[in-house]
Amino acid sequence: MLGNLIQQTVNALTIGAIYALIALGYTMVYGVLRMINFAHGEMFMLGAYVAFLLLSMLIGDVGAAGAIALTGAFVVAIFVVGIIGVGIERVAYKPLRNSTRLAPMLSSLGVSLSLVTGIQILAGPQPVAFPSFFPSVRYEVLGGTVSSVQIGILVAAFALMFGLHFLVNRSRIGIIVRAVSESRPTAQLLGINVNGAISMVFFVGPLLGAAGGILYASYYGIMSPTMGAVIGLKAFTAAILGGIGSIPGAMLGAFILAFVEVGGTALLPVVTHGVLGTEYRDVLSFAILILVLLVRPAGILGEAVSEESIVYKREF
């Protein structure tokens, strides 16, 4: 029982850490642009594909890659996806900055569709086996099994999140991004490089998302062009749950969602006597999403935004 509890806790932490990495991208973009980036889930997918491409270019046999090659591919891949993210913002969202509120969202739907089909054309629609980025050792902890892959994911994810925390709260770039996020017109009046801040967000967000994608693919040993869709939606739920626009909120929301999901998956069949099986896990996440939006749209850590404080923009 205790072993099971420990094992499920570690499972939830692992998944939560990956959700958090993606949720951060949603929340940061929403913070500066008040826009839901539907293409963000695709950054997660691109991360895995770019890393895989780098590995297969570097060494023919991806499965036999060494520690240095894997670390190198990880770092280069997330930076490449970050740059792709900046490029996408320039091409698809920047021209729409003064357009209606929904225009960039529709554009991001187009970006998402293009990226998924683009990868399907280049790499084929079928799922591909993904190499593990960590040596696979299993440890017995008080009767539960914890794998080294999970520990590796937790370490990598937390390192990235601490890096982000430092960047946002302790660096000059962070101050600029926070200023733009608080009020774009005021930041502009103060002579802050708003475009630079937005580019920064579109670099860091996809970078973290890509890291999440690589970790996820190496956790499950598989990647596919459509892997970003559902995970993206879950991470978005996490961002809303924690309070969209809030960086600590996104992390908190991600871990809460992961625990509810893992707990729900374990308990649903027991509580409902097998009427609702584990396959309803996703329904649970979406139900949480809808419930939060209805009951407390500002989320757990988000500030309640009054109607007046939003710069009025037409929806269409």
Next chain:
Amino acid sequence: MSVAETLTAARPRSGRTVSFLFLAIAITLIVATPFLPNYYVRVINSLLIYILLGIGLNIVIGYAGLLDLGFVAFYAVGAYSYALLASPQLDLHWPFLLILLVAACLGAATGILLGIPVLRLRGDYLAIVTLGFGEIIRIIINNMDWLTGGPKGIPRLDKASILGIQVARPIDFFWLLLVTVLVVGMLVWRLERSILGKAWAAIREDQDAARGIGINTTNAKLAAFATSATIGSIAGAIFAASQRFVSPESFTLQESVLIVLMIVIGGIGNILGIVAGAAILMLLPEVLREFAEWRILFLGLLMIFLIIVRPAGIVPRSFGPDKLIRRLFGK
């Protein structure tokens, strides 16, 4: 006055030519369809179903200005209504018209069911909740094996018949769909110009001002959701009857996005735009058949391009059916 409006006003002659071209293509297509091979009739049928779906979704997106990304749920409600009431699955074999009525009512009920909780939400939040709603419906259908057959779907649906006349061949469905599209299109167009349509426009332009001048925004929004869902559901029932098979695969998120794409490319809030958007989205893949995989990529890029370059769509809102008629018949 938008740029497009100025342009059309400056060139009445070319506007008239375009209008005649539009009408000529439509008439030729309708007259020629009975002589086309079955394959092409099926393509045209799916075009008509998408036009119907577009007209339905456009009420919520184009008229009331609410981005609904879960429209496919209503389409699924209609399709599964037919599948359950006219197949060996539950051993029910109801007549087609009765099922159409049931599907319309169920659709409206689902629309209101979704509408009530999301009334307070706007813009992006609304998009996400409707998206989640659509996914929930799909997952439930996918997992309720005892009722919906799960991922395998429901096969061997009854052949539809209307008042004793069997509707089974693709060409029969072509006529059925054509009449449905014309009737629904006409009704919705009248609805847009009714007092309710004006209330929707007011909500779209400025919700607070709309409330200020005494519009009951709650009821108007619910009416938009219910009408839109009813049309989606009717389209679903006809779709199921023509395929004689339903499975959850037809009701994915991508389908919802495709219908939104169609409206955006064609022209938000304009029935003529929807026809144009549907034609591009359905016929382009047929023309580009050799480039099978590339066409969706192309559509995605086209969507980004059009939103940036021509946000009002190919046929702007100002060029509605009334303008087409005026262009064609004088003044």
